[in-house]
Amino acid sequence: AEDAGSGKPIDQEEAYAPDAKKLPRAVNTVAAKMRRALGDTTPQAAQLEAAETFSSASLEASQKYALGQEAQWNGQWNQALDLWQQSIAIDPNLGRAYAGMAATLANMGRRQDAEHMYKLAMGKLDRMSEREKLRTRGGYFLLERNYGKAIEQFRQLTSEFPVDTAGLANLALAYFYQRDMPAALKTGQAALALHPGNLLQMNNVGLFAMYSSDFPLAISESQRLLKLNPSFEKAYVCLALSQLASGDRAGALASYQKLSSLSPSGASEAVVGLADQALFEGRFADAARLVEAGIQSDLASKDAAAAGKWILSGEALLHLGRKQQAAAAAGHAASGGSDESILYPAAMLYFETGDETKAMALAGQLSRRFDPDSIAYSKLIAGKQLLKHGRLREAIDRFTDARKTSDTWAGRLELARAYVEAGLFTEADSELDVLVKRKGEATAVFLNDEPSYRYFAPVYYYQGRAREG
Known part of the structure; x- marks a missing residue:
């Protein structure tokens, strides 16, 4: 390595590889020593453990895979997918490339594509090291929402490889989905401490802080990330929601507007955030107008994000007294998305517009799944039906049972x-106190980073009624 200005040598390193399979390890050893000479304080063992995460018979495929990892860490998800696709074309047995694509597709909300990639990755397990298997199975369990099994895999991984940053980061995600927010934040911070420049993990720490209701930390982490990469779109969502939950409405609007200017996907995400904030503030006509334009754009580009915007449209129309149109919006949403983040609010819209049969049909869809959240939401819909019929004791029992599930x-x-x-x-009053303490979860109720702070609006109203009573 030479100083770019003076041309003087800074460091020289070498390592020996007896065969091609050992060459990646030798390269990583040289790289770790060189980084230390250039000022990187990360321990060499930590760098080597982080690097030694995949097996390939092709150096070119390994290079593409490593570049894909770097793109993923920097939030450049489409670039990461392209690089991993290139690595698979060179070495179709590179299982970790399939798993990397699956995890990234899941982050982008493309669940079906992610499931397909994980199935391909699982078919390559016999060609993976034990470490790769633990990572891949853990990621699969995360996608399938089997969080107990995911925690089991990642705990074993981080026990055997304590500085495996991806293992720690995914363990944090598993804690998060189990709604153990303090453990998610602590573990996410541990992963980031090992590699402070990993923007993806920095973003996750910001989100974990937001969901933990630590909005000052969420804001500071998001702002720190955006100084390093002003085009990291997800950080603007975390920043805006944390500002809104902190009472800084103008700041939240400015963050969403900045997000809207970045890209078509940023503009689409900003519509959701701006409409959510409009609903929270009682600006129902503004919300309806915003999502109508967003829906048309999504339909033109065949973007599945339209389903979430139909929910926002239905809720805005309901507040405006346009029940028939709100019911139609619920139908569009339910036909365009199968996630509980779509089906549950669609069922609530059906109840409010008088179509109990369709609401209960959505409960049936959710009840046939295996993950605890879907089952819990199906029970909540059933409880809502009982509440609508004045069967209060039974409704309370059903809601309590749902809470035991998730x-x-x-x-x-x-x-x-x-x-x-x-x-x-x-x-x-006891339940409402918990809702206020867990205010961070209201920012994105379904834990999918999709703005939903509008649902926090009635909490203080019911708290007032409870305390007056």
């Missing part, structure tokens, strides 16, 4: 409402 923020809100309607004000 302790969702939305479930706590429904239970608090039922307690208020039943005149059980002390019980209601």
Whole structure:
């Protein structure tokens, strides 16, 4: 390595590889020593463990895979996918490339494509090291929402390889999806401490802080990330939601507007955030106008994000008293998305517009799945039906049962409402206190980073009713 200005040598390193399979390890050894000479304080062992994460018979495929990892860490997801696709074309047995694509597709909200890639990765397990297997199976369990099994895999991985940053980062995600926000934040910070320049993990720490209701930390982490990469779109969502939850409405609007200027995907995401904030602030006509334009854009580009915007449209139209159009919007949403983040609010819209049959049909869809969140939301829909018919005791029992399945923020809100309607004000006040303490989860109720702070708006109203009672 030479100084670019003076041309004087800074460091020289070498390593021996007896064959092609050992060459990547030799290259990583040289790179770790060179980084230290250039000022990187990360321990050499940590650098080597982070690097030694995939097996390939092709150096060219290994290079493409490593470049894909770097792009992923920097939030350049489309570039990462392209590089991993190139590595697979060179070495079709490079299982970790399939797994990397799967994880990135999941981050982009393309669940079906992610499932397909994970199935291809699982077919390459016999060609993976034990470390690669733990990573791949853990990622698969995360996607399939089997968080207990994911934690089991990643705990074993990080026990055997304590400085495996991807293992720690994914362990943090598993804790997050189990709604253990303190453990998610602590583990995410540990992963980031090993590689402070990893923007993806920096973004996750910001999000974990947001979901933990530590909005100052979420804002500072997002701002720090955006100084390093002003085009990292997800950081603007974290920043805007944390500003909104902190009471800085003008700051949130400015963050969404900046996001909108970055790219078509940024503009699409910003529409959701701006409409969510408009609904929270009671600007229902503004929300309806925003999402109408967003829906048309998504339909033109055949973007599945239209389903979420139909939900926002339905909720805005309902507030404007246009029930028939709100019901139609719920139908468009339910036909365009199968996730609980679509089906549950669509069912709530159906209840409010008088179509109980369609609401319960969506509950049936969710109940046939295996993950705890889907089952919990199906129980919440069933509880809502009982509440609508005045069967308060049964509704409370159903909501309580849903919480045992998965302790969702939305479930706590429904239970608090039922307690208020039943005149059980002390019980209601207790639930509402939990909702305020878990305010961060209201920013994106379904834990998918999709803005939903509008659902926090009624909390203080019900808290007032409970305390007056």
